[in-house]
Amino acid sequence: MNIKYSKEELLKKANDLELEFIHLQFTDIMGVMKNVSITTEQLEKALDNEIMFDGSSIDGFVRIEESDMYLRPDLSTFVVFPWNPKEARLICDVYKSDGTPFDGCPRNTLKKVLKEAKDMGYIMNVGPECEFFLFHTDEKGEPSLETHDNAGYFDLAPVDLGGNARRDMTIALKQMNFEIEASHHEVAPGQHEIDFKYADALTTADNIMTFKMVVRIIAQRHGLHATFMPKPKFGINGSGMHTNMSLATLDGKNAFFDANDDMQLSETAYHFLGGVLKHAKGFAALTNPTVNSYKRLVPGYEAPVLIAWSASNRSPLIRIPAKRGNSTRIELRNPDPSANPYLALAVVLKAGLDGIKNKIDPPIPVTSNLYDMEDIEMKEKGIESLPANLYEAVKELTKNEVIKDALGKHVYEKFVDAALLEWNEYSRYISEWELDRYLRKF
């Protein structure tokens, strides 16, 4: 959906638009977007891949002795910020000083797995459904858990601040070449969802990063705080990022569709499904990378807990939406928006490819609501649960060679270190819940 510019066209465009700043964006292992901002005069240098930054100053990136990193802009990602027409951005790949791709750059990790898929004859298409909350700030300007739906803020006219903000987000995204498919209020108070059109996996991962940036900035312009935290409030739905995936063959046909099958799914689709289900525990640490992620994966809030699949029911991990033909796809329901989209898509694709390679058959689909299923019944059917917390997820990851291979040594080690650090800090922390429960009791 983006226009591919040549270097000369881009320089001319930057000049014509009288741009002042260009932000060179890349994503760190934890999924946080980083920026190196340059002036227009330096754009030519940037397009010649000569912009350098100190990798050691970014958390968990590299050791001090190999800190010189180069940014290689992807020219198809050029876009001007609608809220500030004097600034534009380019998404970059990180390269080492010897000119080879840097292993710790998540975009490179995804590209590596995409290449593996391409060698097998497949292109991955992904359409995400990203949910988020819009909260008010308190009197000091700090984000609070107050939503516009129930905030009795000065008892003003009943203006839907969140709805207006979402409308402006949609407009801004459209100006940035997004095709918006749906935009609506979600189940929980203050919760919203904006869906954009599917694209190849790399473009979609870029789009998810851009999307989060746009949502945060436009929310701020409306005096609201946007958060992609998976479960900000106990007792209401959390924010997920349901991921619709399909494989296309190199000539553009949907590889998941087979008109002759009972469910009109191809053998490739079944094996992909089998692979994803087999490695679901292993990749959970990437699709659900925070302590908080696992508080979303509990029964009763439309979030999956059990590793199973179904054609219609929304309680298991994977659902096969009813559309067939070129729209045949599978919907993975556990990823949440705190995930690094590059790594999450890389590991899920790798799991599916492993299924295709080793012809892994999926278990029989479930038809009943899994939330209501008895434990014994689940045991009989061999249905397992997703990891219950970040620690279990990391343990599963360390046991899974396929997923480790998808990440590569560098990302794997840095990721596990960071996740365990987070887990250890969390385990030692005395929470409000404990105080409420034990302070008076003992």
Next chain:
Amino acid sequence: MNNYNIVVADSSETSRKKVCGLLAKKGYRTYQATDGAGALRIARSIFPDLVIMDINLWGINAFEVASIIEEDKLSTVVFITGSPNSDFYEKLRTMNIFAYINRPINPDQLYQIVEFSIINSNKISLLEEKVEKLESTLEARKKIDRAKGILIEKLKITENEAYKLLRKKSMDSCVSMEKIAEEIIKKYL
């Protein structure tokens, strides 16, 4: 005096209450905001006639909040400051109205600046509306002339006939002459 709505955005409760009290005496309706985001939320809800903003507002930087309010045409902002420096004047230049309220607040100065700012910003927005209208009319005129030129050349008719043809098409199909002109230009270019 009109019943103007004014948002007072100031993180200091004493100062905020004082300004609001002074404004209320003169019959203005006031709304209070304690932080940048709060000011934005109120501005978007009521589109006030004026926002009076302390430059040391908590949360999002006051200048940023002010430029969002004016860029999105929610209102006009007048700052309160006790220490105007050259940097401040530089920022003030980019605002709708080149005026500010000095601290400590002198009631007469406050009233004068509030009145001045509201009247002037209303005048400015009226002018802006006019300019916008004129610009769009001019734009339409240009397109119609262009389409006329095409028709004269293609159909070998006079200018008057071309105009009449355009007008007839416009009336027959119930769309503006500008739209018809656009379609003709698109078709023949």
